[in-house]
Amino acid sequence: MRILHVAGEGLPFIKTGGLADVIGSLPKELARKGNDVRVVMPLYLKIAKNYHQDFTFEKEYAVYMKYDWVPVRLYSCFHDGVTYYFIEHQGYFEREDLYGYMDDGERFAYFQQAVVEMMNQVDFFPEVLHCHDWHTGMISAMIKENHRDDYRYASIKHVYTIHNMAYQGNFGADMLESCLGLPYYLLDNGTVRYDGGISFMKTAILYADKVTTVSPSYASEILTPQYGEHLEGVLQMRQYDLWGIVNGIDVETWNPANDPKIPYHFNKVNVKANKKKNKLALQEEMGLAQDENVMLVGCVSRLTWQKGFYLLMEQLPQLCAMPIQFVVLGSGEGALEEKMAQLEEGNKGKIVFYRGYNEDLAHKIYAACDLFLMPSLFEPCGISQLISMRYGTLPLVRETGGLRDTVTPYNEYDKSGNGFSFTNYNSGEMMHVLGNAVDVFYHHPNDWRTLVRNAMNTDVSWEKSANDYLRLYHELTGN
Template identity: 65%
Template sequence: MATILMVASEGLPFIKTGGLADVIGSVPAALTEQGHEVSVIMPFYKKIKDKYATKFNDVFTFKKEYNVSIYYREIPVRIYSSEVDGVTFYFVEHQGYFERDELYGYNDDGERFGYFQKAVLEMLNQLNYWPQIIHCHDWHSGMIPCMIKECHTDDYRYSQIKTVFTIHNIAFQGNFDARILDPCLGVPYYLYENGSVRFDTGISFMKSAFVYADKITTVSPTYSQEILTPQYGEHMQSVLNMRKYDLWGITNGIDIKLWNPKTDPDIYENYDLVNVKEGKKANKLGLQKELGLKENPDVLLIGVVSRLTWQKGFYLLMEQLSALCAAPVQVAILGSGEKDIENKFRDLENGNKGKIAFYKGYNEALAHKIYAGSDLFLMPSLFEPCGISQLCSLRYGTLPLVRETGGLKDTVKPYNQYEKTGDGFSFEKYDSVDLMNKINDAVNVYYNKPEDWDLLVKNAITKDVSWQKSASVYTTMYKELLD
């Protein structure tokens, strides 16, 4: 078994903005159960400090202070650690870089995460901690494989480390001006001139990882093939095709202890396979009451928990609002994002009180209640590397309705009326008519084929959506890398 350091920009239980945090919060513990020694390192954000302010010294342990060079100045680094479920989490502290209101989206993100990656590599030396594998997640850690192979060639301790890079969303690439290469990253400029790290007229942290990492993974088998094409490759497909034999698609799982309708403290009434029908009705009534929907345990309730962006397919839904409002359904929406979508959903709620409810923002407890209280869960994504929400909905016996792309295609088995199989509904073309037709198909099954619906719910709630199977695939990849 391997000693692994995972490098990421966020992770539960400490901080979350997206699905990456769910992965970092779950897969290290699953790998630890398989015998690996796994640690994680991430920035020490202001939001983490604020969250644990009253018990800081109980949670975090100071480990080391040292310097790294940024723009030819020695910049201090302080390392803290904390242990969760047998996994050591390290944190890189720098007040100027990381104690800000948001995690990303600043003009100096290249410098901030260049500092982070330098601090990670120097930490190995400072703590005399030498993992066999450094597993980097998304662009924020994408330069590490390059730094190891180009900047530490004379140090056998670094040169023996293998690197893995996981793409969580290829649309976010970490593209910056090439002028940060030497002064900020410590990477020689000739790597821009020879094309190794060049992308368009600048550099790309993600492309650099594609060139230098020993293995590349992404979060579902279908997405691993989609990103080799111009439609989904975000102009990176040529580089990825050069590395396609080192590219693995490994489907995400979820933390089935956290997402468990039998023990979930946030839902209105706990249930499992034995009493799923009664349990979901009780949760539906609780959700309807809380959100101001008409209380009716028999109406089909559609749930949405999502970022409200173009990627998630909600512009398709915008084209079918009249048909949706005419259908015998209720809709509960939780999310925030693009103003056009938010405003449309707000107007929709105002014009359909008791039928449609929109909660702008994110509320973790309400998310759990929507998973438990809904009958159908909507994810009509344009693209979806893996998706977490459909796995949560399956866990709660709520049937996902998805477009057949990326991890949605890999994790949802569509209803087959002839074979009486499936655990959800899906449509192939990115087309609003096809979406509405599939919603109508689900409505028909719910009201007119209740025995089929109950079978689909049983299939959903008993489906294995844990990390165990995926952790076994990671173990196979790590073994191949080290043999």
């Protein structure tokens, strides 16, 4: 099957969030199963600096933007069985950050125009065009409205994946015709209209043949006002075409048995001994008191309201009084960063905060910690809890979205489970479950070892999820 993924970012080339992990893993797994899989994304400044010398120049062509022809330079490379295309425009994409600019609507309108024409330029018309998040939301509309008489485009089946409802790509209506080449009657009849402007995500939901999101629970949650971000009515119209398929992780990159970023490798047999060695090494590196027997709790996350950090802020005295050490890696809201820095300052040797992101340190935290804290307000899927289980670090999560679908809470009677969880977004409830986890760690070590084994036996690979996507593709195409 010919499959083209379109995304705003993707590993191994660039990453700001979980979308990049999916693009780095799912296409590779689909290719491994014998499909012709290709990916296209913008050629950002950081990609150009690190990889441009490895790319092959493919084509130069132009798209019609703002009543003029704007050039496109297309590059490619082949990696892990997947062909990657990169859309180059220095003005639009060679900037320090990927998103967050006043002209984001124009930038990604150009990207989408370039992708649609790219298929013609390289003569690759996929059976399935799989678009991801708001950056690609107008592509299905552009193809169905502007190329309906071209059988090469008309035969394409369209899948659209929502990775996070909170980011929808809402822009002014003036760009509909000038940047996207779409007629204004789509605004008048309400198809693309949202809050006085246009919505990339709303448009994608309406035009795609199938809509997916990254866990079954999140697929149900976004049909409600609490999680639908004002698009729940549109999603309800498409609910019978809405699939929830949980993400996996790249189990080759995330493998404690041979991870080059951790000092001591381990598997299910020697996890107890070598986790303690990794713990001592991390404690020394981060300035924590060295004690192989203390419970080490980790968190690798964006410091935002979504990730549940305000629950922690409500319980700081109780958290500091617990017989645990706490290591946090991340950045985000200034107030949360400042509070975490103050927390470290007042609890030297017990709590440490690394502001920013460090990939090597992230691997060490997953390998060294006993418990991984993830009390999210909402979580479409989540990657960190999957990685932590792979490394024998038990996740403590709130039961929402993909966290509910992947983490089974500890049952003291039959010793089942692969982590801990709490139901309501409530700091007292979170601390109760954290206290239970601390009790199991110190007073029921056999139960803890069983949970670790259960976690490491959990299938967090892309194997099953890739098969689910293929089943969806085949259902769409009829082959």
